[in-house]
Amino acid sequence: MQQSLFNLSGDDGNRFESYYSGEDNRLIFSAIKLAIQSTDHQQILLWGEPSGGKTHLLQGACYAAVEQGAKATYLPLKKILDFGVSILEGLEGYSLICIDDIELVSGNPSWEVALFNLINHAHYQQQTLLFSSGCDPNEKNYLLADLKSRLLWGMVHKIEVLNETECFHAFKQRASLRGMNFDKVLIDYIKKRYTHNIKELINILNKLDEASLVTHRVITRALIKQVLKE
Amino acid sequence: MLWPDCLNRLKLDIKESNVASWLLPLHAKEEEGTLYLLAPNEIVCGIVNENYHKIIQKHIHDITGDLEHKVTILVGTQVEQKASSLQKAGTKKISETIYQPNIDSNSMKKRTFINYLNKKMSFGNYVEGKSNQLALAASWHVADNIDNDYNPLYIYGGVGLGKTHLMHAIGNQLRLQDPEASVIYLHSEAFVNDMISALRTNSMDKFKEHYRSVDALLIDDIQFFVNKERSQEEFFHTFNILLELNKHIVLTSDTLPRDVKGLTDRLRSRISKGLSVELQPPDLETRVAILRKKSEEAGLHLSNDVAFFIGQRFNTNIRELEGALVKLIATVKLTKTSNITMDVVKHALQDQLISLNSKISIDLIKKAVADFFNIRIADLDSKSRKRALVRPRQLAMVLCKELTQSSLPEIGRNLGNRDHATVIHGNKKMTKLIKEEKNMEEAYRIIKRSLTN
Numbered sequence: 174m175q176q177s178l179f180n181l182s183g184d185d186g187n188r189f190e191s192y193y194s195g196e197d198n199r200l201i202f203s204a205i206k207l208a209i210q211s212t213d214h215q216q217i218l219l220w221g222e223p224s225g226g227k228t229h230l231l232q233g234a235c236y237a238a239v240e241q242g243a244k245a246t247y248l249p250l251k252k253i254l255d256f257g258v259s260i261l262e263g264l265e266g267y268s269l270i271c272i273d274d275i276e277l278v279s280g281n282p283s284w285e286v287a288l289f290n291l292i293n294h295a296h297y298q299q300q301t302l303l304f305s306s307g308c309d310p311n312e313k314n315y316l317l318a319d320l321k322s323r324l325l326w327g328m329v330h331k332i333e334v335l336n337e338t339e340c341f342h343a344f345k346q347r348a349s350l351r352g353m354n355f356d357k358v359l360i361d362y363i364k365k366r367y368t369h370n371i372k373e374l375i376n377i378l379n380k381l382d383e384a385s386l387v388t389h390r391v392i393t394r395a396l397i398k399q400v401l402k403e
Numbered sequence: 404m405l406w407p408d409c410l411n412r413l414k415l416d417i418k419e420s421n422v423a424s425w426l427l428p429l430h431a432k433e434e435e436g437t438l439y440l441l442a443p444n445e446i447v448c449g450i451v452n453e454n455y456h457k458i459i460q461k462h463i464h465d466i467t468g469d470l471e472h473k474v475t476i477l478v479g480t481q482v483e484q485k486a487s488s489l490q491k492a493g494t495k496k497i498s499e500t501i502y503q504p505n506i507d508s509n510s511m512k513k514r515t516f517i518n519y520l521n522k523k524m525s526f527g528n529y530v531e532g533k534s535n536q537l538a539l540a541a542s543w544h545v546a547d548n549i550d551n552d553y554n555p556l557y558i559y560g561g562v563g564l565g566k567t568h569l570m571h572a573i574g575n576q577l578r579l580q581d582p583e584a585s586v587i588y589l590h591s592e593a594f595v596n597d598m599i600s601a602l603r604t605n606s607m608d609k610f611k612e613h614y615r616s617v618d619a620l621l622i623d624d625i626q627f628f629v630n631k632e633r634s635q636e637e638f639f640h641t642f643n644i645l646l647e648l649n650k651h652i653v654l655t656s657d658t659l660p661r662d663v664k665g666l667t668d669r670l671r672s673r674i675s676k677g678l679s680v681e682l683q684p685p686d687l688e689t690r691v692a693i694l695r696k697k698s699e700e701a702g703l704h705l706s707n708d709v710a711f712f713i714g715q716r717f718n719t720n721i722r723e724l725e726g727a728l729v730k731l732i733a734t735v736k737l738t739k740t741s742n743i744t745m746d747v748v749k750h751a752l753q754d755q756l757i758s759l760n761s762k763i764s765i766d767l768i769k770k771a772v773a774d775f776f777n778i779r780i781a782d783l784d785s786k787s788r789k790r791a792l793v794r795p796r797q798l799a800m801v802l803c804k805e806l807t808q809s810s811l812p813e814i815g816r817n818l819g820n821r822d823h824a825t826v827i828h829g830n831k832k833m834t835k836l837i838k839e840e841k842n843m844e845e846a847y848r849i850i851k852r853s854l855t856n
Contacts, residue, residue: 186419204733232423239427246443247423256446263443263478267428286627290592293623297521297588311758319624319657322563326722328730331754 187232191350193343197333198226204328205230205303209238209245209269214299216292216327218275220306224372225332227305231271234303238269245269250277258287270295271303275324276313289320302327337369344374351382353392362394367401377401405438406431409462416458425451429476436472438463441479448478519588520578524571530696532689535565538680542569545651546576553678555642555652559659560682563720566655569682570621573653577619587614588621595627595634611637615644619651625674626656629665639670652677690714690724697725701732709748716759727752763806763854765817771850772799784819794836797829798847801837804830806854 194202201219208215219227231247238245244267251274253260264270270291278284295302306313310329315321335343341360348355355363367377384400385392406429414422429451430441440459442448451459460474526546531539538558545556556573558566574586589597594614601610614620620641628635645652656663660674685693691714698705705713713731717724734751735743749756773780776795783796796818803814804826811823818826836843 186414187423200734200737203737207737228420232420235423235427244428244430246428247420249420249424252424259444260446261444266430267443271423286592290590293590297519309754309758311755311762318562322720322722325726326563327726328733329726329755330730 187229187236189233189237191347192226192229192233193335193339193346194226195333195335195339195343201328201330201332202230204330205234206237208301208303209234209243210241211301212268212299214296215301216295216304217302218304218306218310218324218327218329219332220309220329221332222334223307224370225334226371227332228273230332231273231303231305234269235271243268245271247271247273249273250275254278254281254284258283261287261291264291264300265294265298267300269301269303271305273305274307275304276306276308276310278320279313279315282316285315285317285320289317289323292320292323292326335371337364340369340371340374343371344378347375347378351378353378353382353385355392359392359394359397362397405433405463405466406440408466409438409459412462412466413455413458417455426455430479436469438472438474440474440476442476443478445478448476452476518574518578518586519593520574520586521571522575524568525575526572528696528700529565529568529572530685530689530693532685532692534683534685534689535569538569538682541678541680542573542653543576545653546573546580548577548580548651551649551651554646554649555654555674555677557660557674557677557679558653558655558682559657559679561657561684561720563722564682564684565721566682567623570623570653570655573651574619574621577651581618584618585616586619586621587617588623590623591625591627591634594622594638595631598634598637611641614641617645617650619653620645621651621653623655624657625654625666626658626663628670629663632667635667635670639667639673642670642673646673684719685721687711687714687718690718690721693721693724694728697728698732703732703735703743705743708745709743712745712748713752716756723755727755730755765803765807765809765814768799768802768806768850768854769818771854772802775846775850775853786819794833794843797833797836798843798850800826800829801833801847802851802854806851 189202189206192202201217205217208217219225219230221227228249235245235247246264246267246269248260248271250272254277272288275288278288292302294300304324309331310321310324313321315324341364344363345355345360363374363377368374380400381392381397384390384396388396390396410422410426413426417426425447428443428447432439432441440451442451456474456476459476463472463474464470526539526543529535529539538560541553541556542558544553545551558569560566570588574588577584577586598607598610601607622638628638642652654674659679660666660671663671666674691710694705694710694713698710713724713727717727731743731748731751734740735747740747769780769783772795773783776791778792778795782792783799785792787793799818800814803809803817804811807814809817811826815821815823815826833843833847837847838844
């Protein structure tokens, strides 16, 4: 039952279309979109606090590149570190390589060398690299000084977390992608009572989307109250 | 369109981060009623086989309506070879990038080498300055191919100073003069990996023949040979043969040959017989010249003020300098800004500038404060409670708190081993004074500007 409901709910996932940049991240969002269209080597490193949308941008870039017919891969180091560096093998033909949480390789000699080699290869193979880091790469210490300097080679940009107004704009945008309409009254209702963190707001949206589909009801204050009480 | 359709369905069943990590990288090839999905490596192949094969198979059956339609997941990134023939041969790999020197035994000149040269790195866009004059001249000498006095040419220096650029420039110039010249650029790790691959595939003879028949061998970062004795041994023999044949060898490293730890003595001795040239960090004028050159290539004009502003701040290595410029260029282009003012630069590079500020140390602050008040650094650390010393000390506390990441106890320890309560008190007192007294406000402002600018 859950599975079929999930299938019915809107698929607006981590795509460029569903990314709300806010004012501070507008330029870097454009730069990423241009980078994945470029045939030259590009390197962009995004860093910043959690909930800024770094993972969204990396995955969105992968999906967009694949839709354009390119080969792309998304490598979240949190999940793949334990597999060892051979997971980076065979990426020669990929035009876009996205690596999430690169700071996790710090202090790990084999991963540092592997990433260093990957950047070198990407340079002469004209591949585009998109990295994310949970901390300022200038501040992070790596065993290989050469790796750090190579990470700073391309465009380094701090992703800013959305402010409260932008969070609700993002929420409304994600809702409208699913065909859901939240008027001012409903937004104010959520604003007053619930979290203003974008990740939590998207969770709220997911719950409401599912509840609305199950109960065949439009979104009202009563439904919000009922669903979020649960 | 079978795989894209299947992928669209899978996105509804599988968490999208997993789709991005494991399914998007797959390359599809359809042949004779079988969908071959090619994974970049064994790990991805194993994970997809184990976790997603069944569901992919189900969707393929649904889409095609053909229960006989097979799905096979293999390692491979190229599809030149017929999948079916490989399957018949019983191998699990559809294709793999293995060491293939592509040797034509009749003519060395006809050999096809993957040279890995980056055409963008040429002498034309290498900016000369005092710090790189000798290395540049020696590189030109090698590239001009007049004689082979400097063999091997060994270029050393810190990170991000242009060693790799010079190497590519030499290789590109040699190829410009003789397009058929077999020039190979590679990182020392790649040499090691190639050798391991050759050992694994029992093709060491080909490996040796390949590297020993080049016109120029350019190996970057030889410090990575450290403690890889078999690789050093192999490289040593290659090195000797190339020297005997009067072929060019160019090497880079982070330090002089004698200081590269873990290098065998005989390899170190051979390398030392050539010319070793150092690349030093570029001076301000060179950094500004680099900025001008790169910005002109991008069709942008930087005023003197702007170029010097960036050059003064990004002073440790060229990669950081180029990274800052890349960001400025992108910002200017995306915002369609026509005039690159100081405000535009400060806004575009604000993250990097903040990071640079965070590199300000307590010692640097103490020196700036002592210089301003014309006192000794030791006076800041002293126990003296004279007003003429207490105020500068408290001002140093305020600046340390604002401009460094140091904790209060750390600041206290570095200012005469004081405790954190003293730092809190000093901070509070001086913050108030800065608001109330013009002289202190001026001192605070001037010292802070000297540290952050």
